[in-house]
Amino acid sequence: xxxxxxxxxxxxxxxxxxxxxxxxxxxxxxxxxxxxxxxxxxxxxxxxxxxxxxxxxxxxxxxxxxxxxxxxxxxxxxxxxxxxxxxxxxxxxxxxxxxxxxxxxxxxxxxxxxxxxxxxxxxxxxxxxxxxxxxxxxxxxxxxxxxxxxxxxxxxxxxxxxxxxxxxxxxxxxxxxxxxxxxxxxxxxxxxxxxxxxxxxxxxxxxxxxxxxxxxxxxxxxxxxxxxxxxxxxxxxxxxxxxxxxxxxxxxxxxxxxxxxxxxxxxxxxxxxxxxxxxxxxxxxxxxxxxxxxxxxxxxxxxxxxxxxxxxxxxxxxxxxxxxxxxxxxxxxxxxxxxxxxxxxxxxxxxxxxxxxxxxxxxxxxxxxxxxxxxxxxxxxxxxxxxxxxxxxxxxxxxxxxxxxxxxxxxxxxxxxxxxxxxxxxxxxxxxxxxxxxxxxxxxxx
Amino acid sequence: xxxxxxxxxxxxxxxxxxxxxxxxxxxxxxxxxxxxxxxxxxxxxxxxxxxxxxxxxxxxxxxxxxxxxxxxxxxxxxxxxxxxxxxxxxxxxxxxxxxxxxxxxxxxxxxxxxxxxxxxxxxxxxxxxxxxxxxxxxxxxxxxxxxxxxxxxxxxxxxxxxxxxxxxxx
Amino acid sequence: xxxxxxxxxxxxxxxxxxxxxxxxxxxxxxxxxxxxxxxxxxxxxxxxxxxxxxxxxxxxxxxxxxxxxxxxxxxxxxxxxxxxxxxxxxxxxxxxxxxxxxxxxxxxxxxxxxxxxxxxx
Numbered sequence: 001x002x003x004x005x006x007x008x009x010x011x012x013x014x015x016x017x018x019x020x021x022x023x024x025x026x027x028x029x030x031x032x033x034x035x036x037x038x039x040x041x042x043x044x045x046x047x048x049x050x051x052x053x054x055x056x057x058x059x060x061x062x063x064x065x066x067x068x069x070x071x072x073x074x075x076x077x078x079x080x081x082x083x084x085x086x087x088x089x090x091x092x093x094x095x096x097x098x099x100x101x102x103x104x105x106x107x108x109x110x111x112x113x114x115x116x117x118x119x120x121x122x123x124x125x126x127x128x129x130x131x132x133x134x135x136x137x138x139x140x141x142x143x144x145x146x147x148x149x150x151x152x153x154x155x156x157x158x159x160x161x162x163x164x165x166x167x168x169x170x171x172x173x174x175x176x177x178x179x180x181x182x183x184x185x186x187x188x189x190x191x192x193x194x195x196x197x198x199x200x201x202x203x204x205x206x207x208x209x210x211x212x213x214x215x216x217x218x219x220x221x222x223x224x225x226x227x228x229x230x231x232x233x234x235x236x237x238x239x240x241x242x243x244x245x246x247x248x249x250x251x252x253x254x255x256x257x258x259x260x261x262x263x264x265x266x267x268x269x270x271x272x273x274x275x276x277x278x279x280x281x282x283x284x285x286x287x288x289x290x291x292x293x294x295x296x297x298x299x300x301x302x303x304x305x306x307x308x309x310x311x312x313x314x315x316x317x318x319x320x321x322x323x324x325x326x327x328x329x330x331x332x333x334x335x336x337x338x339x340x341x342x343x344x345x346x347x348x349x350x351x352x353x354x355x356x357x358x359x360x361x362x363x364x365x366x367x368x369x370x371x372x373x374x375x376x377x378x379x380x381x382x383x384x385x386x387x388x389x390x391x392x393x394x395x396x397x398x399x400x401x402x403x404x405x406x407x408x409x410x411x412x413x414x415x416x417x418x419x420x421x422x423x424x425x426x427x428x429x430x431x432x433x434x435x436x437x438x439x440x441x442x443x444x445x446x
Numbered sequence: 447x448x449x450x451x452x453x454x455x456x457x458x459x460x461x462x463x464x465x466x467x468x469x470x471x472x473x474x475x476x477x478x479x480x481x482x483x484x485x486x487x488x489x490x491x492x493x494x495x496x497x498x499x500x501x502x503x504x505x506x507x508x509x510x511x512x513x514x515x516x517x518x519x520x521x522x523x524x525x526x527x528x529x530x531x532x533x534x535x536x537x538x539x540x541x542x543x544x545x546x547x548x549x550x551x552x553x554x555x556x557x558x559x560x561x562x563x564x565x566x567x568x569x570x571x572x573x574x575x576x577x578x579x580x581x582x583x584x585x586x587x588x589x590x591x592x593x594x595x596x597x598x599x600x601x602x603x604x605x606x607x608x609x610x611x612x613x614x615x616x
Numbered sequence: 617x618x619x620x621x622x623x624x625x626x627x628x629x630x631x632x633x634x635x636x637x638x639x640x641x642x643x644x645x646x647x648x649x650x651x652x653x654x655x656x657x658x659x660x661x662x663x664x665x666x667x668x669x670x671x672x673x674x675x676x677x678x679x680x681x682x683x684x685x686x687x688x689x690x691x692x693x694x695x696x697x698x699x700x701x702x703x704x705x706x707x708x709x710x711x712x713x714x715x716x717x718x719x720x721x722x723x724x725x726x727x728x729x730x731x732x733x734x735x736x737x
Contacts, residue, residue, distance in 0.1 A: 006621045008620070009624070014624045014627060017624070018627060018628050018631060021628070022631065022635075068646060068647075069646060069647055069648075070647050070648075071647045071648050071649060071650065072643040072644040073656065074644075074656070075657065076656045076657065077657075077658055079475070081476070082475065082479070085479075087636065087640055088633065088636040088637055090636075091632055091633075091636035092632050092633050092636060094632075095629070095631075095632030095635075096625065096628055096632060098628070100625070118624045118625070118628060119622070119624035119625055120621065121498060121621050121622065121625070122499075122571070122573035123499050123573060123574055126499070126502040126503070126574075126697065127502060129506060130502050130505040130506045130509075133505075133509075133510030133511070134505070134510055136510065136514055140514065140517050141479075141517075144475065144521055148658030148659060149658070149660065152521065156518075156521065156522075159514065159518070160679050160683070163511070163514065163682065163683060163686040164686065166686070166690075167686060167689040167690065167693065170693040171689075171693060171696070174693075174696045174697065177574075177697060177701050178700040178701075178703045181575070181703070181704060182574075182575075182701060183573075183574045249659065258643045258644075258647050259639045259640060259642070259643035260640055260643055262639070263636055263639060263640060332736055336682075336734070336736045337735075340734045341729065341734055344725075345722075348718055351696065351700075351718075352715065352718060355711050356711065359703075359708055359711040362707060362708075363708070368708070372711070449619070450619070493622065494619065496619075499697075499698060503694045506690060506694060507687070507690055507691060507694060510690075511683070511690045512687060514683060515680070515683040515684065515686075515687060518683045519680060574697055574702070575701045575702050575705075576702075577698040577702075578697075578698030578699050578701050578703075578706070579702045581695070581699075582698075582699055582702065582709075582710050582713055582714075583706070589695065589713070589717065590716060590717060590720075592691075592717075593717045593720035593721055594720060596688050596691060596692070596720070596724060597721070597724040600685070600724040600727065600728055601724065601727060603681060603685075604681070604727070604728055604731050604733050607677045607680055607681050607684070
């Protein structure tokens with residue numbers, strides 16, 4: 001089954017597949033919200049929602065219905081059109097990424113042989129990346145169009161965070177493409193089914209063994225980096241800085257309510273599923289059965305793979321919840337330092353190492369082989385050697401202590417002028433005051 | 447007219463219309479959004495012409511990164527957001543320069559291909575493998591030069607955006 | 617052949633858009649509408665909305681620099697992808713090429729780091 005298997009579905013089958021994915025995503029989101037609340041509750045020694053339906057399963061359904069029946073608020077200062085478009089962009093990008101996620105191998109649906117995947121293209125992984133990249137627009141525009149300070153700050157933070165970790169995410173999958181020789185999701189899954197034999201000659205000893213096909217094992221550093229950056233990319237704890245309640249209220253969607261808010265919420269959860277599914281597809285063999293089950297010959301045929309796929313995805317969803325239940329939130333500078341100063345250089349060096357090893361196994365000549373491996377080791381060593389140390393903490397010159405060792409507010413505090421006096425000037429440009437002469441006049445009046 | 451022809455023409459028209467809105471819009475952020483539409487439909491044209499990798503690179507880089515940078519710039523400087531008179535450009539020179547450049551480029555393109563027809567089925571689809579082999583064999587020099595360009599861009603970004611960095615060098 | 621692979625993606629995109637458009641459009645009609653002036657103001661935890669955000673009127677330029685760095689690395693990534701896919705057929709030559717490219721970008725990266733462009737505190 002190659003790429004040629006795609007693009008031949010009759011139209012009704014395309015529609016069925018798409019509707020199935022639609023329903024799957026919405027039901028999963030509802031289930032995930034319940035799951036998250038229950039598991040976090042359990043981790044914090046409380047029961048979590050348990051009133052509506054068995055185990056409180058209907059809680060999220062009730063919440064979703066309630067949310068839809070809430071008042072839809074359009075703030076006076078909002079830029080109406082952009083405020084309206086932003087949640088739509090978020091949803092568009094979140095759903096579209098699922099067009100290339102493989103759920104299973106070829107099966108017969110109502111007599112038509114077709115793969116369990118909406119479609120696949122030679123650049124499928126790039127499509128998913130582009131979708132998550134475009135998702136930034138929903139955040140930036142939503143925060144900006146609200147015409148309020150907190151959402152704007154939250155949007156800037158979110159966007160900076162998403163784009164920072166997108167680089168780490170994008171770099172971590174380069175090694176996968178190198179090994180699979182393809183960017184199509186179904187081919188990457190297929191290529192993880194093989195157990196490539198590896199020959200190593202170390203100091204005259206010949207080692208022959210079969211490596212397991214999953215890239216999570218072959219490319220462990222890539223897998224770890226992907227895992228970290230996918231949490232950063234989806235703005236989840238411990239990287240949920242845009243929603244730092246103590247600083248920014250709710251982040252970029254503070255002003256949103258009702259179904260518009262629900263759209264952002266849905267997109268956020270779908271994005272969690274997307275990155276989990278991508279991680280499963282790229283590193284954990286996609287829909288292929290995990291080891292003990294894979295002994296059973298039928299495991300990778302028919303409809304069974306959907307079960308393995310969903311199982312693996314839900315393992316990641318549990319990890320998301322687990323992280324949220326155990327890890328404290330990082331500070332923004334720590335977070336950015338991790339992304340830019342650790343993940344990206346590590347990634348680049350790792351790519352070169354993989355490339356070096358791969359190119360040296362192709363070489364017949366022993367000297368070239370040694371040279372390449374030596375060069376790569378040298379490079380890695382140089383990076384480790386010159387890796388800058390953390391800045392030393394400098395004790396502040398004067399201890400910032402108030403009365404009796406407790407920090408106190410300044411005693412000559414002046415009450416700022418009431419903002420009401422400035423409100424007369426406030427129009428849509430409110431958020432921009434301060435760049436032109438208008439500020440000066442208002443300042444004098446106040 | 448095949449499906450491809452219709453799609454290319456339609457997407458081209460969308461791109462052109464959106465581009466016109468970019469330069470006529472008096473609202474900075476809306477102009478940016480129209481730019482997204484223009485660049486996105488250009489990616490659609492690439493896609494229809496089977497340059498798949500190029501199409502998604504266009505989306506990833508131009509739509510997903512460059513315009514985001516522009517929006518960032520607008521927000522960070524907190525430039526006037528609503529319709530503003532600053533964006534009232536002089537019409538006649540703008541039309542002259544823009545039209546001239548557009549016509550010139552179109553002339554070059556038309557002259558390059560004249561009426562030669564290239565069948566879509568004859569060309570190799572521009573997927574990742576094909577692009578990789580092309581770029582890293584025939585077009586090595588531009589590729590390596592690009593790294594120098596990126597170097598210059600980064601240094602420029604630092605120098606322009608952080609005039610204070612000289613003081614805090616370690 | 618290759619265009620037909622994209623049709624389902626376009627259909628999914630269209631359906632998702634319609635779904636979002638529908639939800640967002642009906643939202644004001646199915647919910648209650650009770651006018652309250654305070655409700656329509658920007659939410660600032662109960663404080664009167666301030667015309668200028670605290671801490672001056674501009675945001676730190678770091679955000680802009682981050683976006684700039686993002687573009688540079690994004691460009692690097694899109695070159696790495698086709699290189700990785702075609703890696704086996706490029707062999708040694710491709711490896712050395714990319715080594716040069718990455719080293720050059722790394723120089724730029726180190727420069728930014730040294731000048732404090734990656735510091736957020």
